[in-house]
Amino acid sequence: MTTPLTFRQRYALGQQRRKHMRRAGHAGWQPKLRRADPLRLVADSMRGRVPALVQIKYDRMACSPFGFFRGAVPVMACDLSLGPNTGIHTQLCGDAHVRNLGAFAALDGRLVFDINDFDETIRGPFEWDVKRMAASLILAGREAGAKPGHCRAATAAFLASYRTQMQLFARMPVLQLARYMVHRLQSVEPISQILRLAERATALHSLDALTIPPAAARGTRAATGEPRPRVGARESKARIFKSVPPDLTRVHGLTARHVLDSLTTYAESLQPERRHFLAQYMPLDVAFKIVGTGSVGLRDYVIYMQGNGAADPLFLQIKEEVASAYAPYLVDAPEPRHQGRRVVEGQRAMQLQSDPFLGWTTIAGRDYLVRQLNDHKAAVDLSVLKSAALLEYAAVCGEVLARDHARAGDPGLIAGYIGTSDRFDDAIARFATDYADQTGRDWEALVRSRRQAKPAAKSAAKSAAPPAASKKKAAVARKASR
16 A cells, blocks of 8 residues: 655645646637537437437527536537646536536435536546536526626635635545535525425425326326336336326336346445345336436436335436546546446545435446436526525535545645635636637527528428329329229
């Protein structure tokens, strides 16, 4: 075992990284550096997704610049790779933005507020997460109707919080950092609102929201002719998933069987005591669900399970995972053996507490993450992020992101690079405003391309249709053939 460097040595190494990349070098965004069309990058990321759902993702991205930002991680990953970076790596969330922090239940039942989406997680330069979160605050504030000055102030609050907390974490005893919790959440109105929503988001609430009772279930099966997966003696009396296409659609037959069979592999990814808890639940029904913005088009299944009676439901989400959008730009990043496992291990590295049923599996050669669905989960309502609320929320985002980076990386190295002045803050703030403006232009390009595509599609459909005279001849020919 090698002797670890002291805090002072690690801090000094961080300061030396400024020679590799000046802190002021993070400022600004230069569109001329781009070599790839952002809309082409988005289109390329759709390969392998369910074709019928791709349009839904574009619809959600076209709603607003922030909607575009949420669905365009491949664009920002490419943009961040165009310039130099610090070379100070930690575990990245990869998709750090204001709605990817939220509440969920820990194993002991306590509500935890933390980053809760790790689909893009990978080890990379710490500042890439910082830049993405900072830009998201500008975009979210604009969408909420906050004044430009408030958006800039929120970004400054986020960056100051990240910097000061990283200085604290760098000097903190190791186990104290590992256990560190953000204690002032109830006093921050946007977060106290999230926690109130999370308290109501129980498994029984999901049971009412997602399923229908046995009588209605029998009527649904009779009307549609859908068979129920044969999963146990209780199935004939159990509820089934509602059919709310395209967001929620029941799955049956061979597909349902493959999903259920994947639970065996999934159980092996759990810790033994959690495997014991899972074994006490019986799967009753399977559905396909559309979630989020960036993940739309990837395969996402949910399983309704029952434990100790009808009042003990468990909903598992089985979410397809593909390579992180950052992987092509991190040449030293090892190729993960399993994309679902990549997400689980990245999440566990960063989070204070993780979903007790977090694991991974494989279905038909595709990698999947498994976690609970909607168990005390809640995220911020963008409409409340105005003026003081935006500032308070931004400061908590800085503290949470710094804590997660410090847990998974070297806080001494990061603190040494950032320093105690606001030089790093000012540079990232300038980048965030410029990149938010760029995202607005990219969103406008998407909206224009969709407008132009509609007349072209109508024209193509019209030209493909046979002319009236041809229709008449065809009708005469069919009549003669009889």
